[in-house]
Amino acid sequence: MKEFIINENDSGQRVDKFISKALPELPKSMMYRLIRKKDIKINGKRCDISDRVNTGDRITVYVKDEVSAEKKHDMSFLSCTADIDVVYEDDNIIIVSKPVGLDSHSNGSPMTDTLIDRIKHYLHNKKEYQPDSESSFAPALCSRLDRNTCGLVTAAKTAAALRDINEAIRSGRLHKIYHCVTVSPPPKKEDIITAYHQKDESRNLVKISDSPVEGYKPIKTGYRVIASNGKLSLVEITLYTGRTHQIRAHMAHIGAPVLGDGKYGNIAANKRYGIFRQALCAYELRFDLPEKSAFSYLNKLKITDNTPEFEKRFFS
Template structure:
């Protein structure tokens, strides 16, 4: 498969015999889709195949994903047992995910919890906040902490308590704080196919050692240029 224009050298954040955490740049798919573009999962498979001189197909278990315009840490399993155990942690919500975002506007309160009921249109891939009780809507909760504000923008740390599609993007936009670059949900800024949302930290129980493990991912280098005073 040809490498996409967005492809960057794979940056491994953590690796052992059971799992692998890597840095996903914005604009790169987590896993393949109908576009046929190269994905992070493809890169991980190639990395393992060449590093360990493995012939044939290499197992790379996808246990979660990030939206294409989002950057940050992505966790893969290297064994089927690891994939099953990590997937279960994501399913029950025991994994702690922490994001950083640059959003438009200033928050009235420096910290809090947001609760919405979200409904996804699978034809348009757009998620809407709808009244409670709407058929098909799912409760979505997150906690936020304002880190810094400057120039009409705010840097905020977000910890989702549920794992809904586009959850952070929609819940912040619903409060009048779209993520910079996220034109789908109301941002007026063009960030060249990226949005200012970064998966900064992931904490999970190791699938075989059963001890907590935290992996952190550096934020994109261009944030410091795009958002002076916030990075």
């Protein structure tokens, strides 16, 4: 028999989702059979698959110990540094400045130095994240950036914050503004452009079409030229959709590729300026959460990153 007391971070999940995370070695078919046979109970009473667990609930799983091995908490994050550039932090979220060259997360690979690992280590040192006290939750990124893009990334410290911030992203209530340098000026000083986007998973490359094509998804990108030195342009980008490589591919498509971009950019210009990583930074975040959200206090904030090095170099 296994027993769990639901804490705040586990609250709100369906009981089958919680059990799958808390007892990952328990086959799902067996879990569903146990629920049907009333061998999984909430507060001593039978439950259905769709029942949700609440803080303080006692979950009892009547199964042999050898087939119900509890989740072994991954502590590999302790092998990486806890040194992160915190831009904003409260009890619910942490916003950090990701440097160029650091992956946001592992993407299934065994690497142990990623942004989320560093955040976990940082929170562990502050005693805000203790894996042994969590059955199913770990701090998680609400957004991510490409390895060679720098800037602001938001992570949730609690399950409630993760749910609300992710919903804000899905509904367009988290506004992300980027700064980039383009090797030629965009067609207009300011515009909102639309197109269609397809990702080639095998090549990690995207294609852009001006017209609808089967398999392509619509994208929308806003831009505004902030400064120009005659050749290079400093451009502010507002993302209305968030597709893979959207800024880099879309700006290249309109004839204003991002400096340093080796996938979609101008290789000759990159060599001329000696820049071989995209001059692109997630520079500003603004929240527009519903007033009923427990996290609507974030709406008062305007969070900006440090001025990126590429901006200082060409436009200081």
